[in-house]
Amino acid sequence: MTDFHLAQINRARLRAPLEDPSMAEFVEGLTRMNELADRSPGFVWRLIGDAGDGTIAAPADPSTIYTMSAWESVEHLRAYAYQSEHLDYLRRRREWFRPHEHEVSLVMWWIPAGRVPTLRQGISRLGRLAGMGPSPEAFTFRQPFSPPAARPEPLPARPA
Amino acid sequence: MTENLDDLAAVAALTDRVRRAAYEAVAATRGTPVGRDEVAETLGIGRTLAAFHLDKLVDAGLLEVSYARRSGRTGPGAGRPAKLYHLAAAEHAVSVPPRAYRAAAELLAEALERTGADETLNKVARQHGRQAGSGHGDPAGLLTEHGYAPVADPDEPDRITLANCPFHRLAEQFPPLICGMNLAMISGLLEGGGLDWTARMDPAAGRCCVSLCKNKTD
Numbered sequence: 001m002t003d004f005h006l007a008q009i010n011r012a013r014l015r016a017p018l019e020d021p022s023m024a025e026f027v028e029g030l031t032r033m034n035e036l037a038d039r040s041p042g043f044v045w046r047l048i049g050d051a052g053d054g055t056i057a058a059p060a061d062p063s064t065i066y067t068m069s070a071w072e073s074v075e076h077l078r079a080y081a082y083q084s085e086h087l088d089y090l091r092r093r094r095e096w097f098r099p100h101e102h103e104v105s106l107v108m109w110w111i112p113a114g115r116v117p118t119l120r121q122g123i124s125r126l127g128r129l130a131g132m133g134p135s136p137e138a139f140t141f142r143q144p145f146s147p148p149a150a151r152p153e154p155l156p157a158r159p160a
Numbered sequence: 161m162t163e164n165l166d167d168l169a170a171v172a173a174l175t176d177r178v179r180r181a182a183y184e185a186v187a188a189t190r191g192t193p194v195g196r197d198e199v200a201e202t203l204g205i206g207r208t209l210a211a212f213h214l215d216k217l218v219d220a221g222l223l224e225v226s227y228a229r230r231s232g233r234t235g236p237g238a239g240r241p242a243k244l245y246h247l248a249a250a251e252h253a254v255s256v257p258p259r260a261y262r263a264a265a266e267l268l269a270e271a272l273e274r275t276g277a278d279e280t281l282n283k284v285a286r287q288h289g290r291q292a293g294s295g296h297g298d299p300a301g302l303l304t305e306h307g308y309a310p311v312a313d314p315d316e317p318d319r320i321t322l323a324n325c326p327f328h329r330l331a332e333q334f335p336p337l338i339c340g341m342n343l344a345m346i347s348g349l350l351e352g353g354g355l356d357w358t359a360r361m362d363p364a365a366g367r368c369c370v371s372l373c374k375n376k377t378d
Contacts, residue, residue, distance in 0.1 A: 079365060082335040087369060088361035090336040091278075091343070099276025142333050 004110040004147035005044050006071045009122030011105050013098040014063045018055075026096040029089050030054055036085060037069060042076025045069060045116060056119060068122050070111065074144045077108070104130040107138050110147045166221065170252040173220035178205065182213040186223060186245050190311055190323040191366060193226050193244035214245050224248045251329060262329065269334045278337055282344035289348020296353035299372060306349065308368060320357070322368035331369070339369040346370050 016022050034054045037043055046069035049056045058064040071077040080086060107129045111117055129138040136145040174180045185202045186194055200210035217223040227241040253262070272281055296302040299320060303310045309324035325331055331338040339361065346359040350372070362371035 082339075083363045083365045083369075085363075087335060087339060087363045091340040091361060093336060094276050094278045099274065101274055 007111045007117040008108045009068045040080040042072035167252040179213040193246040195242045285341045285345040286348035289345040290352035293349035293352025318374035320372040325368040
């Protein structure tokens with residue numbers, strides 16, 4: 001039983017609105033990738049979003065979208081992201097997304113198991129990574145951190 | 161002097177011809193751990209000598225050890241678990257004089273990632289592959305020459321998987337960028353060799369993200 005789950009947020013800047021024909025393959029892929037995530041080992045939770053496609057637009061800028069999910073471990077997320085069909089989808093990202101330049105696009109952090117991360121939290125973790133570099137509170141695959149050591153909790157009183 | 165004497169010791173452990181053959185015998189199993197008996201048989205040497213060389217390779221950090229009962233026997237009478245050997249994950253490079261191409265590759269990859277230059281990288285990789293692949297008639301030979309360790313499954317004669325990723329460390333750090341480059345380069349190699357095979361993205365844990373399919377001729 002793990003006490004912590006890995007939360008992840010991803011930011012993408014769209015080349016065109018999701019309704020645009022040039023984005024059709026990206027939008028079609030979203031459903032497949034969401035289904036793949038749902039049945040992947042170690043999957044815990046993902047954002048459903050307003051349109052139900054697993055993405056949510058930035059409040060002030062509809063050309064920036066976010067996806068968020070929670071996993072049992074970094075290795076589970078890595079297996080889904082980079083050791084599955086998802087990698088081929090990701091490989092085509094430049095057809096659909098503008099380059100990030102010097103912006104941070106992905107961040108991970110640990111959350112108590114059972115808690116659901118919020119968009120606001122996610123955006124603040126992206127900012128933290130950009131501002132302060134990798135730390136246990138905001139990190140990436142290139143320099144992952146272990147979950148916080150579980151605090152020993154007092155055992156519940158045993159029924160007689 | 162080289163920077164890292166551990167790396168030098170690891171590489172130097174392979175200068176002995178028999179020991180190098182033992183390393184190659186373990187590498188040839190593509191990740192399945194093997195015992196000293198199998199290695200001894202492959203090399204045509206005694207079991208004690210095989211074990212001696214295998215343990216030297218473990219000391220040098222090139223192999224790792226696990227223990228398991230062979231042939232699925234369990235319980236009393238199954239015998240004690242056999243000592244098995246597999247390749248260590250660590251990479252060793254020695255350069256004299258010191259050179260840091262890996263560090264340079266990471267900086268270049270980071271720059272391409274930030275500017276979104278995947279398309280250009282893929283074009284360069286494909287072009288390079290076409291040139292490097294020209295004049296080859298056999299996909300397995302061509303890919304071996306470029307460090308891929310192709311594996312043919314007798315049950316699937318029209319498919320080749322690749323046990324080794326020549327860009328492993330970099331691919332782990334920049335997966336879409338480097339795996340995309342790798343796919344483009346392998347596609348180029350096949351085109352250059354005029355081979356009737358197609359490379360596609362087919363990622364799985366523990367091997368290269370690309371696999372090859374023979375083109376249907378009908």
